[in-house]
Amino acid sequence: MQSLFAAIHPFHLQRSFAMTPLRQRMLEDMGIRNLAENTQLSYLQQVSLYAGHFHRSPEELGPEEVRAYQVHLTKARKLAPSSVSIATSALRFLYKVTLKREWAPDDIPMPKKPFKLPVVLSPEEVSHFLACVDSLKQRTILTTAYAAGLRVSEVTHLKVTDIDSQRMMLRISQGKGNRDRYVMLSPRLLEALRSYWKVVRPDAWLFPGDIPGQPISRNAVALACQRAHRAAGIAKPVTPHSLRHAFATHLLETGTDVRRIQLLLGHRSLATTSRYLKIATSTVCATTSPLDLLPEVAPLPSEPTASPVF
Template sequence: MTHLRQRMIEDMGIRNLADNTQSAYLQQILSYAEHFHCSPEKLGPEAVRTYQLYLTNTRRLSPSSISVATGALRFLYKITLKRDWAVNEIPIPKRPFKLPVILSREEVMHFLGSIDSLKHRTILMTAYAAGLRVSEAIHLKVTDIDSQRMTLRVDQGKGRKDRYVMLSPRLLEVLRAYWKALRPALWLFPGDLIGQPITRNAVELACQKAHRASGIAKPITPHSLRHAFATHLLESGTDIRTIQLLLGHRSLATTSRYLKVATTTVCATASPFDCLPQVTGPAVTSVSPAYF
Protein backbone atom coordinates (compact mmCIF):
# COMPACT_ATOMS: atom_id res chain seq x y z
CA MET A 1 0.00 0.00 0.00
CA THR A 2 1.38 3.40 -0.98
CA HIS A 3 1.81 6.18 1.55
CA LEU A 4 -0.78 8.32 -0.27
CA ARG A 5 -3.41 5.57 -0.22
CA GLN A 6 -2.77 4.93 3.48
CA ARG A 7 -3.07 8.61 4.33
CA MET A 8 -6.32 8.96 2.38
CA ILE A 9 -7.78 5.96 4.22
CA GLU A 10 -6.78 7.55 7.52
CA ASP A 11 -8.30 10.89 6.51
CA MET A 12 -11.59 9.22 5.58
CA GLY A 13 -11.56 7.28 8.84
CA ILE A 14 -11.00 10.44 10.87
CA ARG A 15 -14.06 12.00 9.21
CA ASN A 16 -16.07 8.80 9.78
CA LEU A 17 -17.10 8.39 6.16
CA ALA A 18 -19.33 5.41 5.48
CA ASP A 19 -17.59 2.18 4.47
CA ASN A 20 -19.26 2.21 1.06
CA THR A 21 -18.13 5.78 0.48
CA GLN A 22 -14.56 4.93 1.42
CA SER A 23 -14.49 1.94 -0.94
CA ALA A 24 -15.98 3.98 -3.78
CA TYR A 25 -13.50 6.84 -3.31
CA LEU A 26 -10.49 4.52 -3.24
CA GLN A 27 -11.67 2.77 -6.41
CA GLN A 28 -12.18 6.11 -8.17
CA ILE A 29 -8.70 7.37 -7.29
CA LEU A 30 -7.19 4.04 -8.38
CA SER A 31 -8.88 4.39 -11.79
CA TYR A 32 -7.70 8.00 -12.01
CA ALA A 33 -4.07 7.04 -11.30
CA GLU A 34 -4.16 4.11 -13.73
CA HIS A 35 -5.58 6.35 -16.45
CA PHE A 36 -2.48 8.56 -16.33
CA HIS A 37 -0.05 5.81 -15.21
CA CYS A 38 1.10 8.24 -12.58
CA SER A 39 0.71 9.03 -8.89
CA PRO A 40 -2.05 11.62 -8.24
CA GLU A 41 0.51 13.63 -6.26
CA LYS A 42 2.23 14.56 -9.53
CA LEU A 43 -0.98 15.61 -11.30
CA GLY A 44 -2.69 18.97 -11.22
CA PRO A 45 -5.93 20.73 -12.22
CA GLU A 46 -5.36 20.25 -15.96
CA ALA A 47 -5.13 16.47 -15.47
CA VAL A 48 -8.34 16.51 -13.43
CA ARG A 49 -10.10 18.44 -16.20
CA THR A 50 -8.82 16.00 -18.82
CA TYR A 51 -10.04 13.06 -16.75
CA GLN A 52 -13.50 14.57 -16.28
CA LEU A 53 -13.74 15.09 -20.05
CA TYR A 54 -12.71 11.46 -20.52
CA LEU A 55 -15.45 10.27 -18.18
CA THR A 56 -18.02 12.50 -19.87
CA ASN A 57 -17.19 12.17 -23.57
CA THR A 58 -15.37 8.85 -23.92
CA ARG A 59 -16.89 6.65 -21.24
CA ARG A 60 -20.19 8.57 -21.36
CA LEU A 61 -20.88 8.07 -17.66
CA SER A 62 -23.99 9.52 -16.07
CA PRO A 63 -23.74 12.74 -14.04
CA SER A 64 -24.30 10.68 -10.88
CA SER A 65 -21.32 8.45 -11.61
CA ILE A 66 -19.14 11.42 -12.50
CA SER A 67 -20.17 13.09 -9.24
CA VAL A 68 -18.78 10.13 -7.29
CA ALA A 69 -15.44 10.44 -9.10
CA THR A 70 -15.47 14.20 -8.54
CA GLY A 71 -16.15 13.76 -4.84
CA ALA A 72 -13.21 11.38 -4.56
CA LEU A 73 -10.90 13.78 -6.41
CA ARG A 74 -12.01 16.71 -4.27
CA PHE A 75 -11.37 14.74 -1.09
CA LEU A 76 -7.94 13.62 -2.25
CA TYR A 77 -6.71 17.03 -3.34
CA LYS A 78 -8.45 19.20 -0.74
CA ILE A 79 -8.17 17.03 2.39
CA THR A 80 -5.30 14.59 1.89
CA LEU A 81 -2.98 16.60 -0.38
CA LYS A 82 -4.19 20.03 0.81
CA ARG A 83 -4.08 21.65 -2.61
CA ASP A 84 -5.57 25.16 -2.61
CA TRP A 85 -7.00 24.84 -6.10
CA ALA A 86 -9.05 21.72 -5.34
CA VAL A 87 -12.50 23.25 -4.80
CA ASN A 88 -12.49 25.87 -7.57
CA GLU A 89 -10.82 23.70 -10.21
CA ILE A 90 -12.88 20.53 -9.74
CA PRO A 91 -16.49 21.30 -10.71
CA ILE A 92 -19.32 18.94 -9.80
CA PRO A 93 -21.68 18.14 -12.72
CA LYS A 94 -25.27 19.19 -12.31
CA ARG A 95 -27.54 16.18 -11.95
CA PRO A 96 -30.82 16.09 -13.87
CA PHE A 97 -33.90 16.14 -11.64
CA LYS A 98 -35.93 12.99 -12.17
CA LEU A 99 -39.10 11.94 -10.40
CA PRO A 100 -39.36 8.33 -9.21
CA VAL A 101 -41.86 5.97 -10.84
CA ILE A 102 -44.43 5.15 -8.16
CA LEU A 103 -46.18 1.81 -7.73
CA SER A 104 -49.85 1.91 -6.78
CA ARG A 105 -51.05 0.04 -3.71
CA GLU A 106 -52.51 -2.65 -5.94
CA GLU A 107 -49.21 -3.02 -7.80
CA VAL A 108 -47.29 -3.31 -4.53
CA MET A 109 -49.65 -6.04 -3.35
CA HIS A 110 -49.39 -7.91 -6.65
CA PHE A 111 -45.60 -7.60 -6.70
CA LEU A 112 -45.18 -8.90 -3.15
CA GLY A 113 -47.51 -11.78 -3.94
CA SER A 114 -45.21 -12.77 -6.83
CA ILE A 115 -42.24 -13.53 -4.53
CA ASP A 116 -41.95 -17.27 -3.95
CA SER A 117 -39.28 -17.25 -1.20
CA LEU A 118 -40.54 -16.60 2.35
CA LYS A 119 -37.35 -14.77 3.37
CA HIS A 120 -37.23 -12.61 0.25
CA ARG A 121 -40.94 -11.81 0.48
CA THR A 122 -40.62 -10.86 4.14
CA ILE A 123 -37.61 -8.57 3.67
CA LEU A 124 -39.26 -6.72 0.78
CA MET A 125 -42.51 -6.47 2.77
CA THR A 126 -40.48 -4.94 5.58
CA ALA A 127 -38.83 -2.48 3.20
CA TYR A 128 -42.26 -1.28 2.06
CA ALA A 129 -44.00 -1.36 5.44
CA ALA A 130 -41.26 0.67 7.16
CA GLY A 131 -39.86 2.66 4.23
CA LEU A 132 -36.37 1.21 4.61
CA ARG A 133 -33.42 1.42 2.29
CA VAL A 134 -32.25 -2.03 1.19
CA SER A 135 -28.99 -1.54 3.12
CA GLU A 136 -31.03 -0.87 6.25
CA ALA A 137 -33.36 -3.84 5.75
CA ILE A 138 -30.58 -6.39 5.29
CA HIS A 139 -28.86 -5.26 8.50
CA LEU A 140 -31.90 -5.60 10.75
CA LYS A 141 -31.34 -7.78 13.79
CA VAL A 142 -33.94 -9.81 15.66
CA THR A 143 -33.40 -7.54 18.66
CA ASP A 144 -34.30 -4.47 16.55
CA ILE A 145 -37.98 -5.49 16.73
CA ASP A 146 -39.72 -3.80 19.67
CA SER A 147 -43.25 -5.15 19.83
CA GLN A 148 -43.95 -3.24 23.05
CA ARG A 149 -43.33 0.18 21.52
CA MET A 150 -44.26 -1.04 18.00
CA THR A 151 -41.03 0.24 16.47
CA LEU A 152 -38.15 -1.05 14.40
CA ARG A 153 -34.69 0.24 15.23
CA VAL A 154 -32.53 1.17 12.26
CA ASP A 155 -28.95 0.89 13.47
CA GLN A 156 -26.50 3.21 11.72
CA GLY A 157 -28.50 3.96 8.60
CA LYS A 158 -27.33 6.29 5.84
CA GLY A 159 -25.07 8.97 7.24
CA ARG A 160 -24.27 6.72 10.23
CA LYS A 161 -27.51 7.72 11.97
CA ASP A 162 -29.75 5.61 14.17
CA ARG A 163 -33.50 6.07 13.96
CA TYR A 164 -36.77 4.38 14.86
CA VAL A 165 -39.46 3.62 12.30
CA MET A 166 -42.99 2.34 12.59
CA LEU A 167 -43.73 -1.34 13.16
CA SER A 168 -47.22 -1.88 11.84
CA PRO A 169 -49.39 -4.56 13.48
CA ARG A 170 -49.70 -6.36 10.15
CA LEU A 171 -45.93 -6.38 9.63
CA LEU A 172 -45.47 -7.68 13.18
CA GLU A 173 -47.69 -10.64 12.32
CA VAL A 174 -45.67 -11.28 9.17
CA LEU A 175 -42.36 -11.12 11.06
CA ARG A 176 -43.61 -13.45 13.79
CA ALA A 177 -44.74 -16.03 11.23
CA TYR A 178 -41.40 -15.69 9.45
CA TRP A 179 -39.44 -16.12 12.70
CA LYS A 180 -41.40 -19.24 13.64
CA ALA A 181 -40.64 -20.77 10.23
CA LEU A 182 -36.92 -19.95 9.96
CA ARG A 183 -35.85 -19.16 13.54
CA PRO A 184 -33.15 -16.55 12.75
CA ALA A 185 -30.78 -15.98 15.68
CA LEU A 186 -28.77 -12.77 15.20
CA TRP A 187 -29.58 -11.26 11.83
CA LEU A 188 -33.27 -11.06 11.03
CA PHE A 189 -32.48 -12.01 7.43
CA PRO A 190 -29.34 -14.18 7.52
CA GLY A 191 -27.29 -14.82 4.40
CA ASP A 192 -25.64 -17.94 3.02
CA LEU A 193 -22.43 -17.25 4.96
CA ILE A 194 -22.65 -18.16 8.64
CA GLY A 195 -22.87 -15.10 10.85
CA GLN A 196 -23.49 -12.70 7.95
CA PRO A 197 -26.73 -11.00 6.86
CA ILE A 198 -28.27 -11.50 3.44
CA THR A 199 -26.44 -9.56 0.76
CA ARG A 200 -27.80 -6.57 -1.10
CA ASN A 201 -27.21 -8.41 -4.38
CA ALA A 202 -29.37 -11.36 -3.25
CA VAL A 203 -32.28 -9.03 -2.47
CA GLU A 204 -31.93 -7.22 -5.80
CA LEU A 205 -31.88 -10.53 -7.71
CA ALA A 206 -34.99 -11.68 -5.84
CA CYS A 207 -36.65 -8.38 -6.72
CA GLN A 208 -35.82 -8.80 -10.42
CA LYS A 209 -37.21 -12.34 -10.40
CA ALA A 210 -40.46 -11.23 -8.76
CA HIS A 211 -40.70 -8.29 -11.18
CA ARG A 212 -40.61 -10.65 -14.15
CA ALA A 213 -43.15 -12.96 -12.52
CA SER A 214 -45.52 -10.09 -11.71
CA GLY A 215 -45.70 -8.79 -15.28
CA ILE A 216 -45.80 -5.19 -14.05
CA ALA A 217 -44.57 -2.84 -16.76
CA LYS A 218 -43.14 -0.21 -14.39
CA PRO A 219 -39.49 -0.55 -13.34
CA ILE A 220 -39.16 -2.07 -9.85
CA THR A 221 -36.16 -2.14 -7.54
CA PRO A 222 -36.04 -2.56 -3.75
CA HIS A 223 -35.84 1.24 -3.52
CA SER A 224 -39.14 1.49 -5.44
CA LEU A 225 -40.87 0.16 -2.33
CA ARG A 226 -39.39 3.00 -0.25
CA HIS A 227 -40.68 5.51 -2.81
CA ALA A 228 -44.11 3.87 -2.69
CA PHE A 229 -44.11 3.96 1.14
CA ALA A 230 -43.47 7.71 1.22
CA THR A 231 -45.96 8.53 -1.53
CA HIS A 232 -48.74 6.37 -0.10
CA LEU A 233 -48.26 7.98 3.34
CA LEU A 234 -48.47 11.43 1.78
CA GLU A 235 -51.61 10.49 -0.14
CA SER A 236 -53.24 9.22 3.06
CA GLY A 237 -52.71 12.58 4.76
CA THR A 238 -49.45 12.14 6.72
CA ASP A 239 -47.60 15.44 7.06
CA ILE A 240 -44.32 15.86 5.21
CA ARG A 241 -42.25 16.43 8.37
CA THR A 242 -43.30 13.05 9.81
CA ILE A 243 -42.42 11.35 6.54
CA GLN A 244 -39.00 13.03 6.63
CA LEU A 245 -38.32 11.59 10.09
CA LEU A 246 -39.49 8.10 9.08
CA LEU A 247 -37.33 8.10 5.95
CA GLY A 248 -34.30 9.50 7.76
CA HIS A 249 -33.81 12.37 5.30
CA ARG A 250 -31.40 15.08 6.40
CA SER A 251 -33.18 17.76 4.38
CA LEU A 252 -36.91 18.40 4.09
CA ALA A 253 -36.28 19.37 0.47
CA THR A 254 -35.41 15.74 -0.31
CA THR A 255 -38.72 14.55 1.12
CA SER A 256 -40.68 17.30 -0.61
CA ARG A 257 -40.12 15.75 -4.03
CA TYR A 258 -42.86 13.26 -3.16
CA LEU A 259 -45.30 16.17 -3.28
CA LYS A 260 -44.71 16.14 -7.04
CA VAL A 261 -45.83 12.52 -7.46
CA ALA A 262 -48.62 12.20 -4.89
CA THR A 263 -51.90 11.89 -6.79
CA THR A 264 -53.83 13.67 -4.02
CA THR A 265 -51.70 16.76 -4.69
CA VAL A 266 -51.25 16.49 -8.44
CA CYS A 267 -54.56 15.06 -9.62
CA ALA A 268 -57.03 16.33 -7.00
CA THR A 269 -56.50 19.94 -8.07
CA ALA A 270 -59.14 21.09 -10.54
CA SER A 271 -57.86 22.25 -13.89
CA PRO A 272 -59.04 25.73 -14.94
CA PHE A 273 -60.29 24.02 -18.09
CA ASP A 274 -62.98 22.35 -15.99
CA CYS A 275 -64.31 25.77 -14.96
CA LEU A 276 -64.98 26.89 -18.53
CA PRO A 277 -68.46 26.65 -20.00
CA GLN A 278 -69.03 23.80 -22.41
CA VAL A 279 -66.95 24.51 -25.50
CA THR A 280 -68.56 23.74 -28.82
CA GLY A 281 -66.95 24.09 -32.20
CA PRO A 282 -68.53 25.72 -35.25
CA ALA A 283 -71.47 23.91 -36.74
CA VAL A 284 -70.47 21.48 -39.47
CA THR A 285 -72.67 21.59 -42.54
CA SER A 286 -72.95 18.44 -44.54
CA VAL A 287 -72.02 18.87 -48.20
CA SER A 288 -73.23 16.34 -50.72
CA PRO A 289 -70.49 14.98 -52.97
CA ALA A 290 -70.62 16.43 -56.47
CA TYR A 291 -69.67 13.40 -58.52
CA PHE A 292 -70.78 10.35 -56.54
Protein backbone atom coordinates in the same frame (compact mmCIF):
# COMPACT_ATOMS: atom_id res chain seq x y z
CA MET B 1 1.28 -1.27 -13.89
CA GLN B 2 -0.68 -1.75 -10.69
CA SER B 3 -2.28 1.46 -9.47
CA LEU B 4 -1.13 2.93 -6.19
CA PHE B 5 -4.80 2.92 -5.32
CA ALA B 6 -5.62 -0.69 -6.17
CA ALA B 7 -9.20 -1.49 -5.16
CA ILE B 8 -9.67 -2.92 -1.68
CA HIS B 9 -12.39 -5.35 -0.73
CA PRO B 10 -14.68 -3.71 1.87
CA PHE B 11 -13.75 -6.43 4.32
CA HIS B 12 -10.17 -5.16 4.27
CA LEU B 13 -10.71 -1.41 4.45
CA GLN B 14 -9.00 -1.32 7.81
CA ARG B 15 -6.30 -3.90 6.99
CA SER B 16 -4.43 -4.09 3.72
CA PHE B 17 -1.03 -5.65 3.15
CA ALA B 18 -0.30 -3.31 0.21
CA MET B 19 -1.22 -0.06 1.92
CA THR B 20 0.66 2.89 0.42
CA PRO B 21 1.23 6.02 2.57
CA LEU B 22 -1.14 8.11 0.43
CA ARG B 23 -3.90 5.51 0.47
CA GLN B 24 -3.42 5.04 4.21
CA ARG B 25 -3.71 8.77 4.81
CA MET B 26 -6.85 9.06 2.69
CA LEU B 27 -8.37 6.11 4.52
CA GLU B 28 -7.55 7.73 7.86
CA ASP B 29 -9.04 11.04 6.71
CA MET B 30 -12.27 9.30 5.74
CA GLY B 31 -12.31 7.44 9.05
CA ILE B 32 -11.85 10.65 11.03
CA ARG B 33 -14.88 12.10 9.26
CA ASN B 34 -16.80 8.87 9.90
CA LEU B 35 -17.69 8.30 6.27
CA ALA B 36 -19.70 5.16 5.66
CA GLU B 37 -17.73 2.03 4.78
CA ASN B 38 -19.38 1.84 1.35
CA THR B 39 -18.38 5.46 0.71
CA GLN B 40 -14.80 4.75 1.72
CA LEU B 41 -14.63 1.75 -0.60
CA SER B 42 -16.18 3.71 -3.46
CA TYR B 43 -13.76 6.63 -3.05
CA LEU B 44 -10.73 4.32 -3.00
CA GLN B 45 -11.96 2.52 -6.11
CA GLN B 46 -12.59 5.78 -7.95
CA VAL B 47 -9.14 7.15 -7.15
CA SER B 48 -7.65 3.81 -8.19
CA LEU B 49 -9.31 4.09 -11.59
CA TYR B 50 -8.15 7.71 -11.91
CA ALA B 51 -4.52 6.86 -11.11
CA GLY B 52 -4.65 3.80 -13.39
CA HIS B 53 -5.94 5.92 -16.26
CA PHE B 54 -2.78 8.08 -16.19
CA HIS B 55 -0.44 5.34 -14.85
CA ARG B 56 0.85 7.85 -12.32
CA SER B 57 0.41 8.65 -8.66
CA PRO B 58 -2.42 11.14 -7.95
CA GLU B 59 0.20 13.30 -6.20
CA GLU B 60 1.80 13.97 -9.59
CA LEU B 61 -1.46 14.99 -11.24
CA GLY B 62 -3.26 18.33 -11.22
CA PRO B 63 -6.38 20.20 -12.36
CA GLU B 64 -5.70 19.59 -16.06
CA GLU B 65 -5.57 15.82 -15.52
CA VAL B 66 -8.75 15.94 -13.43
CA ARG B 67 -10.51 17.83 -16.23
CA ALA B 68 -9.22 15.39 -18.85
CA TYR B 69 -10.41 12.47 -16.74
CA GLN B 70 -13.89 13.98 -16.36
CA VAL B 71 -14.04 14.45 -20.14
CA HIS B 72 -12.97 10.80 -20.54
CA LEU B 73 -15.74 9.61 -18.22
CA THR B 74 -18.33 11.76 -19.98
CA LYS B 75 -17.36 11.43 -23.63
CA ALA B 76 -15.46 8.15 -23.96
CA ARG B 77 -17.13 6.03 -21.30
CA LYS B 78 -20.46 7.88 -21.60
CA LEU B 79 -21.19 7.62 -17.88
CA ALA B 80 -24.31 9.20 -16.43
CA PRO B 81 -23.89 12.45 -14.45
CA SER B 82 -24.58 10.54 -11.23
CA SER B 83 -21.65 8.18 -11.91
CA VAL B 84 -19.34 11.07 -12.82
CA SER B 85 -20.40 12.79 -9.60
CA ILE B 86 -19.16 9.83 -7.53
CA ALA B 87 -15.73 10.01 -9.17
CA THR B 88 -15.71 13.79 -8.75
CA SER B 89 -16.55 13.54 -5.04
CA ALA B 90 -13.70 11.08 -4.54
CA LEU B 91 -11.19 13.35 -6.31
CA ARG B 92 -12.42 16.39 -4.40
CA PHE B 93 -11.85 14.55 -1.14
CA LEU B 94 -8.40 13.37 -2.21
CA TYR B 95 -7.12 16.77 -3.33
CA LYS B 96 -8.94 19.06 -0.91
CA VAL B 97 -8.72 16.99 2.28
CA THR B 98 -5.90 14.48 2.02
CA LEU B 99 -3.46 16.33 -0.25
CA LYS B 100 -4.68 19.79 0.87
CA ARG B 101 -4.27 21.36 -2.57
CA GLU B 102 -5.26 25.02 -2.71
CA TRP B 103 -7.43 24.75 -5.80
CA ALA B 104 -10.48 26.79 -6.66
CA PRO B 105 -13.80 24.93 -6.41
CA ASP B 106 -14.23 25.09 -10.19
CA ASP B 107 -10.98 23.20 -10.67
CA ILE B 108 -12.98 20.05 -9.92
CA PRO B 109 -16.50 20.97 -11.11
CA MET B 110 -19.41 18.83 -10.01
CA PRO B 111 -21.68 17.79 -12.91
CA LYS B 112 -25.26 18.95 -12.66
CA LYS B 113 -27.62 16.02 -12.29
CA PRO B 114 -30.88 16.13 -14.24
CA PHE B 115 -33.90 16.11 -11.97
CA LYS B 116 -35.98 13.02 -12.61
CA LEU B 117 -39.07 11.91 -10.77
CA PRO B 118 -39.14 8.25 -9.74
CA VAL B 119 -41.74 5.97 -11.29
CA VAL B 120 -43.98 4.91 -8.42
CA LEU B 121 -45.87 1.64 -8.04
CA SER B 122 -49.53 1.79 -7.08
CA PRO B 123 -50.66 -0.03 -3.91
CA GLU B 124 -52.16 -2.74 -6.12
CA GLU B 125 -48.88 -3.16 -7.99
CA VAL B 126 -46.94 -3.42 -4.72
CA SER B 127 -49.31 -6.11 -3.49
CA HIS B 128 -49.04 -8.05 -6.75
CA PHE B 129 -45.24 -7.71 -6.80
CA LEU B 130 -44.81 -9.00 -3.23
CA ALA B 131 -47.10 -11.93 -4.01
CA CYS B 132 -44.69 -12.91 -6.82
CA VAL B 133 -41.64 -13.17 -4.51
CA ASP B 134 -41.12 -16.93 -4.25
CA SER B 135 -38.83 -17.03 -1.18
CA LEU B 136 -40.09 -16.55 2.38
CA LYS B 137 -36.94 -14.70 3.42
CA GLN B 138 -36.90 -12.43 0.38
CA ARG B 139 -40.62 -11.73 0.56
CA THR B 140 -40.22 -10.75 4.22
CA ILE B 141 -37.24 -8.52 3.38
CA LEU B 142 -39.07 -6.70 0.58
CA THR B 143 -42.26 -6.47 2.62
CA THR B 144 -40.25 -4.88 5.44
CA ALA B 145 -38.64 -2.43 3.01
CA TYR B 146 -42.08 -1.27 1.85
CA ALA B 147 -43.82 -1.34 5.24
CA ALA B 148 -41.14 0.83 6.90
CA GLY B 149 -39.70 2.72 3.91
CA LEU B 150 -36.21 1.33 4.41
CA ARG B 151 -33.16 1.50 2.20
CA VAL B 152 -31.91 -1.92 1.12
CA SER B 153 -28.76 -1.52 3.26
CA GLU B 154 -30.96 -0.73 6.26
CA VAL B 155 -33.29 -3.70 5.87
CA THR B 156 -30.42 -6.14 5.31
CA HIS B 157 -28.69 -4.95 8.48
CA LEU B 158 -31.68 -5.30 10.78
CA LYS B 159 -31.07 -7.39 13.89
CA VAL B 160 -33.60 -9.45 15.79
CA THR B 161 -33.16 -7.05 18.72
CA ASP B 162 -34.21 -4.10 16.51
CA ILE B 163 -37.81 -5.32 16.63
CA ASP B 164 -39.66 -3.65 19.51
CA SER B 165 -43.09 -5.25 19.54
CA GLN B 166 -44.01 -3.57 22.85
CA ARG B 167 -43.70 -0.07 21.38
CA MET B 168 -44.47 -1.24 17.81
CA MET B 169 -41.23 0.22 16.46
CA LEU B 170 -38.25 -0.82 14.37
CA ARG B 171 -34.88 0.58 15.33
CA ILE B 172 -32.70 1.54 12.35
CA SER B 173 -29.10 1.58 13.56
CA GLN B 174 -26.62 3.77 11.74
CA GLY B 175 -28.59 4.42 8.60
CA LYS B 176 -27.34 6.72 5.85
CA GLY B 177 -25.24 9.49 7.36
CA ASN B 178 -24.55 7.28 10.40
CA ARG B 179 -27.81 8.30 12.05
CA ASP B 180 -30.10 6.11 14.15
CA ARG B 181 -33.87 6.45 13.89
CA TYR B 182 -37.10 4.67 14.74
CA VAL B 183 -39.84 3.78 12.27
CA MET B 184 -43.28 2.33 12.78
CA LEU B 185 -43.78 -1.42 13.07
CA SER B 186 -47.01 -2.23 11.31
CA PRO B 187 -49.18 -4.97 12.87
CA ARG B 188 -49.25 -6.81 9.53
CA LEU B 189 -45.47 -6.57 9.27
CA LEU B 190 -45.07 -7.86 12.83
CA GLU B 191 -47.24 -10.83 11.92
CA ALA B 192 -45.13 -11.48 8.81
CA LEU B 193 -41.89 -11.20 10.82
CA ARG B 194 -43.15 -13.64 13.45
CA SER B 195 -44.17 -16.16 10.78
CA TYR B 196 -40.74 -15.79 9.16
CA TRP B 197 -38.93 -16.18 12.52
CA LYS B 198 -40.77 -19.42 13.32
CA VAL B 199 -39.42 -20.96 10.10
CA VAL B 200 -35.91 -19.48 9.85
CA ARG B 201 -35.10 -18.91 13.54
CA PRO B 202 -32.49 -16.19 12.93
CA ASP B 203 -30.08 -15.52 15.77
CA ALA B 204 -28.35 -12.12 15.53
CA TRP B 205 -29.04 -10.80 12.04
CA LEU B 206 -32.74 -10.80 11.22
CA PHE B 207 -31.90 -11.77 7.64
CA PRO B 208 -28.66 -13.80 7.75
CA GLY B 209 -26.64 -14.39 4.60
CA ASP B 210 -24.79 -17.41 3.26
CA ILE B 211 -21.56 -16.37 5.02
CA PRO B 212 -21.77 -17.30 8.74
CA GLY B 213 -22.09 -14.23 10.95
CA GLN B 214 -22.87 -11.90 8.03
CA PRO B 215 -26.23 -10.42 6.96
CA ILE B 216 -27.72 -11.14 3.57
CA SER B 217 -26.09 -9.15 0.77
CA ARG B 218 -27.71 -6.32 -1.12
CA ASN B 219 -27.03 -8.17 -4.38
CA ALA B 220 -29.04 -11.18 -3.20
CA VAL B 221 -32.01 -8.93 -2.48
CA ALA B 222 -31.64 -7.19 -5.85
CA LEU B 223 -31.61 -10.53 -7.69
CA ALA B 224 -34.75 -11.68 -5.84
CA CYS B 225 -36.39 -8.39 -6.77
CA GLN B 226 -35.52 -8.91 -10.44
CA ARG B 227 -37.02 -12.42 -10.43
CA ALA B 228 -40.24 -11.19 -8.82
CA HIS B 229 -40.41 -8.27 -11.26
CA ARG B 230 -40.28 -10.65 -14.22
CA ALA B 231 -42.84 -12.96 -12.65
CA ALA B 232 -45.19 -10.06 -11.85
CA GLY B 233 -45.13 -8.74 -15.41
CA ILE B 234 -45.20 -5.12 -14.22
CA ALA B 235 -44.14 -2.71 -16.97
CA LYS B 236 -42.73 -0.16 -14.53
CA PRO B 237 -39.13 -0.57 -13.33
CA VAL B 238 -38.94 -2.21 -9.89
CA THR B 239 -35.94 -2.23 -7.56
CA PRO B 240 -35.76 -2.55 -3.77
CA HIS B 241 -35.58 1.26 -3.65
CA SER B 242 -38.84 1.47 -5.62
CA LEU B 243 -40.59 0.16 -2.52
CA ARG B 244 -39.18 3.04 -0.48
CA HIS B 245 -40.48 5.51 -3.09
CA ALA B 246 -43.87 3.80 -2.95
CA PHE B 247 -43.90 3.96 0.86
CA ALA B 248 -43.35 7.74 0.88
CA THR B 249 -45.78 8.45 -1.95
CA HIS B 250 -48.56 6.28 -0.56
CA LEU B 251 -48.21 7.90 2.88
CA LEU B 252 -48.41 11.35 1.32
CA GLU B 253 -51.46 10.40 -0.71
CA THR B 254 -53.26 9.23 2.43
CA GLY B 255 -52.65 12.56 4.18
CA THR B 256 -49.45 12.01 6.18
CA ASP B 257 -47.54 15.22 6.89
CA VAL B 258 -44.34 15.73 4.84
CA ARG B 259 -42.31 16.46 7.98
CA ARG B 260 -43.36 13.14 9.50
CA ILE B 261 -42.43 11.32 6.30
CA GLN B 262 -39.03 13.03 6.41
CA LEU B 263 -38.39 11.61 9.87
CA LEU B 264 -39.53 8.13 8.84
CA LEU B 265 -37.29 8.13 5.75
CA GLY B 266 -34.32 9.54 7.63
CA HIS B 267 -33.82 12.43 5.22
CA ARG B 268 -31.55 15.18 6.47
CA SER B 269 -33.26 17.82 4.33
CA LEU B 270 -36.98 18.44 4.02
CA ALA B 271 -36.34 19.43 0.40
CA THR B 272 -35.39 15.83 -0.37
CA THR B 273 -38.70 14.58 0.99
CA SER B 274 -40.70 17.34 -0.66
CA ARG B 275 -40.01 15.90 -4.12
CA TYR B 276 -42.69 13.32 -3.37
CA LEU B 277 -45.19 16.16 -3.50
CA LYS B 278 -44.59 16.17 -7.25
CA ILE B 279 -45.59 12.52 -7.70
CA ALA B 280 -48.39 12.12 -5.18
CA THR B 281 -51.09 12.16 -7.85
CA SER B 282 -54.07 11.88 -5.51
CA THR B 283 -53.02 15.10 -3.77
CA VAL B 284 -51.44 17.04 -6.64
CA CYS B 285 -53.48 16.06 -9.70
CA ALA B 286 -56.71 16.00 -7.70
CA THR B 287 -56.29 19.67 -6.81
CA THR B 288 -59.07 21.88 -8.18
CA SER B 289 -57.94 24.06 -11.06
CA PRO B 290 -58.63 27.79 -10.56
CA LEU B 291 -60.45 27.67 -13.91
CA ASP B 292 -63.19 25.63 -12.26
CA LEU B 293 -63.67 28.39 -9.68
CA LEU B 294 -64.27 31.17 -12.23
CA PRO B 295 -67.77 32.31 -13.14
CA GLU B 296 -69.03 30.79 -16.36
CA VAL B 297 -67.85 32.65 -19.47
CA ALA B 298 -70.41 33.34 -22.18
CA PRO B 299 -69.92 30.87 -25.06
CA LEU B 300 -68.76 32.04 -28.47
CA PRO B 301 -71.15 31.92 -31.45
CA SER B 302 -71.83 28.40 -32.62
CA GLU B 303 -69.44 26.87 -35.12
CA PRO B 304 -69.47 23.51 -36.89
CA THR B 305 -68.29 20.90 -34.41
CA ALA B 306 -66.29 17.75 -34.83
CA SER B 307 -66.19 14.71 -32.56
CA PRO B 308 -63.85 15.16 -29.60
CA VAL B 309 -60.57 13.24 -29.76
CA PHE B 310 -60.40 12.59 -26.01
